[in-house]
Amino acid sequence: MAKLVIIGAGPAGMSAAIEARRHGAEVQVYDNRPEPGGNIYAALGSCRAHRQDVWSALGSSYEDGGPLLDAFLSCGAVFRPRTSLWHLDNDGILALKGPEGTRTDTADAIILATGAQERPMPVPGCTLPRVMGVGAAQILLKTSGVVPNGPIFIVGSGPLPLLYAWQVARMGGRIAGFVVPNGANLRLSAFVDIQGILAGWGYLTKGLAYQVDLLRRRSLIYRNARDIEIIGEIHAEYLRFTTGKQHKIKVGTVLLHDGVIPSIHPAAAAGLPIPYTPAQDAWRAESAGNIHVAGDLAGIIGAKGAALSGQIAAQTALGQTNSNASAKLNKERAFRRLMDAAYPPAQLAAIAPNTTEICRCEMVNAGAIRQAATELGPDPNRIKSTLRIGMGPCQGRMCAKSLQSIVARETGTSPDDIGLHRLRSPITTITLGELAGLKE
Ligand SMILES: Cc1cc2nc3c(=O)[nH]c(=O)nc-3n(C[C@H](O)[C@H](O)[C@H](O)COP(=O)(O)OP(=O)(O)OC[C@H]3O[C@@H](n4cnc5c(N)ncnc54)[C@H](O)[C@@H]3O)c2cc1C
The missing domain is CATH 1.10.10.1100 (BFD-like [2Fe-2S]-binding domain)
Known part of the structure; x- marks a missing residue:
């Protein structure tokens, strides 16, 4: 029986495990977090079982992960949580550390599905306490039901801040305002991409609903902001920027967001090819030998695309083919192309x-x-x-x-x-x- 090791239990890793088990492989999945789910479905299992208020606030994009999580948990793959990959050589020897100690493992094939991280947004004062990423704040909400101290200001733009603002509102909180850096405004010109619009119609209608909700709650929106800085002695106290005129706003928490980029470090350390993708202004990883890459690691694609690419990676690793998943993945790619054009990084x-x-x-x-x-x-x-x-x-x-x-x-x-x-x-x-x- 072929042995497959998967690193990362997000949509890509979970879906790869399900597919590999369907083909009869022995599967080990390692993830450094306590529960499977990755970023989008972080803590889904415990949230669904124990925190109804958070579960209902997070909405359908989170609930949609339930069937995938259940299929993963029952597929027969061995899941080892809280276990980090700290070394992978190009001969395929993995070194891991976790509750079972520090150990090595080998496999006939390895799937790296280490996902995405937020693109760092270095502005003056970004290292002060009470400043974090929008994604980090959202993980805090998913794992602990916590909404940070207000007034909350988001510096940045993109789909994730819109979704987070909507989720915070459902928890009874409010995003006081958005400061959109110059160059990071939504580019309406991107919406000439008819193929992308058709491929992502469902996502776009959801995004519009989040936008309308934001306007209804009268969150302040400052566009074309320059010279953004966060000021405070011990923690963030003020946000200062210009939009033609000077602004200095009292804040409780500042959340930064400049999109997400592939989490390439394990792949790079293993010597896999790491090409740069100008359209996403990010490096991504490519498969080599018996190490296969899947999900956002291979280029930001979103949860549905990540799951499809995990399925395809497992098929490739086990010498199987399935053109059906590839056709669906192309549809996700078309929508991603639209999103990349619509939300360019701020380049701060x-x-x-x-x-x-x-x-x-x-x-x-x-x-x-x-x-x-x-x-x-x-x-x-x-x-x-x-x-x-x-x-x-x-x-x-x-x-x-x-x-x-x-x-x-x-x-x-x-x-x-x-x-x-x-x-x-x-x-x-x-x-x-x-x-x-x-x-x-
Ligand atoms: C902070 C954050 C929040 C997001 N929230 C949303 C959202 O709410 N809605 C949405 O549509 N999209 C969201 N996204 C984007 C979405 O996560 C991805 O498009 C999708 O989940 C990618 O799936 P994936 O399986 O490729 O990777 P991920 O979901 O990123 O999962 C990768 C997994 O690999 C693990 N891992 C990484 N390195 C190691 C290592 N060395 N050892 C062991 N384990 C490791 C990680 O802990 C993680 O669990 C978010 C992205 C980020 C970064």
């Missing part, structure tokens, strides 16, 4: 003031990166070894994308030509004790 990293912290782990600011790029050129590895940017515990998850944007602008190089810095294991933090306890 490229214009971040010199004092803005870009690498939180090693405390490297934008000015130091600009100086290094001028002196050393655009190679991110030279900049990394000089400034230690990307060498801290997050291994560049919070800074690699911003480094690319700053260096591209500073040196007049295309982002396409600036690769990701070299990544080395361990790709997540691991203690010496955990390492010493490694079981083969």
